[in-house]
Amino acid sequence: MPNTLILQLSRRDKIPADERRELLDLFANERVAPTGQELIPEGSRSSFSLLLLDGFAARFKTLSTGARQITGVHVPGDFLDLHGFLLKTLAYGVVALSDCRVMQADHENLRRITRASPHLARLLWMDTLIDASISREWLASMGRRSAEGHLAHLICELFTRLEVVQQTSGYSFRVPLKQADLADILGLSVVHVNRTLQSLRKQGLIIWEGMRVHIENWDGLVKIAEFDPTYLCLRSEPR
Amino acid sequence: MPNTLILQLSRRDKIPADERRELLDLFANERVAPTGQELIPEGSRSSFSLLLLDGFAARFKTLSTGARQITGVHVPGDFLDLHGFLLKTLAYGVVALSDCRVMQADHENLRRITRASPHLARLLWMDTLIDASISREWLASMGRRSAEGHLAHLICELFTRLEVVQQTSGYSFRVPLKQADLADILGLSVVHVNRTLQSLRKQGLIIWEGMRVHIENWDGLVKIAEFDPTYLCLRSEPR
DNA sequence: CGATTACTTGAACCGCTTCAAGTATCGTGG
DNA sequence: CCACGATACTTGAAGCGGTTCAAGTAATCG
Numbered sequence: 001m002p003n004t005l006i007l008q009l010s011r012r013d014k015i016p017a018d019e020r021r022e023l024l025d026l027f028a029n030e031r032v033a034p035t036g037q038e039l040i041p042e043g044s045r046s047s048f049s050l051l052l053l054d055g056f057a058a059r060f061k062t063l064s065t066g067a068r069q070i071t072g073v074h075v076p077g078d079f080l081d082l083h084g085f086l087l088k089t090l091a092y093g094v095v096a097l098s099d100c101r102v103m104q105a106d107h108e109n110l111r112r113i114t115r116a117s118p119h120l121a122r123l124l125w126m127d128t129l130i131d132a133s134i135s136r137e138w139l140a141s142m143g144r145r146s147a148e149g150h151l152a153h154l155i156c157e158l159f160t161r162l163e164v165v166q167q168t169s170g171y172s173f174r175v176p177l178k179q180a181d182l183a184d185i186l187g188l189s190v191v192h193v194n195r196t197l198q199s200l201r202k203q204g205l206i207i208w209e210g211m212r213v214h215i216e217n218w219d220g221l222v223k224i225a226e227f228d229p230t231y232l233c234l235r236s237e238p239r
Numbered sequence: 240m241p242n243t244l245i246l247q248l249s250r251r252d253k254i255p256a257d258e259r260r261e262l263l264d265l266f267a268n269e270r271v272a273p274t275g276q277e278l279i280p281e282g283s284r285s286s287f288s289l290l291l292l293d294g295f296a297a298r299f300k301t302l303s304t305g306a307r308q309i310t311g312v313h314v315p316g317d318f319l320d321l322h323g324f325l326l327k328t329l330a331y332g333v334v335a336l337s338d339c340r341v342m343q344a345d346h347e348n349l350r351r352i353t354r355a356s357p358h359l360a361r362l363l364w365m366d367t368l369i370d371a372s373i374s375r376e377w378l379a380s381m382g383r384r385s386a387e388g389h390l391a392h393l394i395c396e397l398f399t400r401l402e403v404v405q406q407t408s409g410y411s412f413r414v415p416l417k418q419a420d421l422a423d424i425l426g427l428s429v430v431h432v433n434r435t436l437q438s439l440r441k442q443g444l445i446i447w448e449g450m451r452v453h454i455e456n457w458d459g460l461v462k463i464a465e466f467d468p469t470y471l472c473l474r475s476e477p478r
Numbered sequence: 479c480g481a482t483t484a485c486t487t488g489a490a491c492c493g494c495t496t497c498a499a500g501t502a503t504c505g506t507g508g
Numbered sequence: 509c510c511a512c513g514a515t516a517c518t519t520g521a522a523g524c525g526g527t528t529c530a531a532g533t534a535a536t537c538g
Binding site: 479490491493500503506507 | 524527
Binding site for chain 2: 237
């Protein structure tokens with residue numbers, strides 16, 4: 001079932017059949033969470049980590065004003081909280097942005113297979129490093145890109161990540177994000193997200209209708225986003 | 240020599256003497272880099288990772304406009320690019336913000352000791368996870384905190400991190416950051432950083448003169464920063 | 479069909495940027 | 509030892525990007 005994870009990992013390194021089997025055996029307790037449910041509460045401790053099989057989820061932090069900042073978006077094949085394996089206490093919550101299907105990997109088992117297989121340990125470590133790399137790229141977006149560049153960059157990133165897990169068809173893909181979610185991702189107000197989307201539409205770069213996104217002009221979008229996929233580490237090499 | 244690394248790690252877990260020895264043996268080729276030198280060039284590949292022994296360094300990305308965003312600040316005892324061990328190609332450069340002393344750990348050796356000792360592997364993995372956790376907290380600052388809250392939060396974080404490596408005396412510490420560096424960290428203009436600093440000073444929260452910072456009112460600073468150190472994982476527990 | 483939620487639009491406002499100039503500090507060569 | 513240049517910091521004023529408030533429209537759903 002967690003084939004999307006295998007798709008992600010094998011995009012970055014070769015994974016022998018026995019390691020695939022060990023990975024797949026890791027997961028149990030498949031369950032479904034409806035849109036809006038807190039999959040992992042803020043500041044919680046847990047004895048397992050969740051793998052997202054289906055849907056979109058987001059890491060978030062809520063400030064005292066009630067403002068919410070989303071610090072990461074997860075697509076199928078992503079771990080939601082693999083860092084919880086070692087950090088123990090999570091400073092952030094994870095919420096389902098759409099209906100989600102997840103499975104859990106007990107930390108006990110993670111500990112067992114990472115001790116037994118240094119290569120699997122490195123692959124999982126790498127997974128958390130790519131996660132971190134995305135956060136850094138988001139920091140650059142927040143700090144130094146315009147609202148338009150930032151949004152364009154997000155669209156480029158989501159498209160690229162969804163392509164890896166085969167959730168695109170041509171330049172079209174499903175993104176179950178409301179404009180309010182986008183606002184919390186981009187650190188903008190909903191009103192401005194709306195206007196920024198319109199600007200991208202008027203330039204003939206994208207079509208965003210409901211939850212379907214179509215990129216009309218990839219090169220143009222990449223250009224105003226200054227999108228360079230290096231940070232997503234999509235080359236397969238020994239890790 | 241790399242005692243600050245041990246200070247950091249043992250703040251999060253117990254480290255047996257033999258592991259300490261193995262860690263210390265990892266590092267070689269101590270060298271000094273003057274302020275402004277690029278310790279690691281943008282987009283580079285490397286066969287070793289650097290540990291910062293002394294000074295301040297920063298991860299940065301430069302956009303086509305020439306604007307620079309700093310996505311992470313390093314203090315003594317921090318790895319500058321431990322993620323390079325597995326990611327291979329680094330999307331970011333690292334620059335010395337002050338005169339720095341560094342040592343290097345060959346990836347070959349990292350591979351050897353992480354294979355031999357699962358616990359050391361987990362400690363190093365954890366180190367990169369804390370790094371990621373800081374990035375996420377920075378995202379929350381960038382997106383949803385005011386300039387004042389953001390700067391206050393940075394000061395709280397730097398104080399806390401420097402305390403771990405015993406680089407504070409009371410509420411005073413040395414921070415070799417120019418206002419231009421602060422601007423690139425906070426994603427603001429130099430002018431506004433200047434005004435925001437003045438505002439914190441006028442409220443009697445901090446004294447920032449040259450490279451010396453003194454926190455006059457910790458509780459007040461924590462309050463406007465909404466600083467909660469959970470994300471720094473400062474509790475010692477089995478990892 | 480009515481209620482709720484998502485999206486859209488307009489207008490006033492404000493936080494931060496930009497531009498431009500001035501001051502302070504410090505190292506360096508004459 | 510001072511004059512000079514370079515760099516960091518500071519200040520003022522105008523402008524813009526994004527927010528906020530408020531209202532209206534469209535889509536969704538029991």
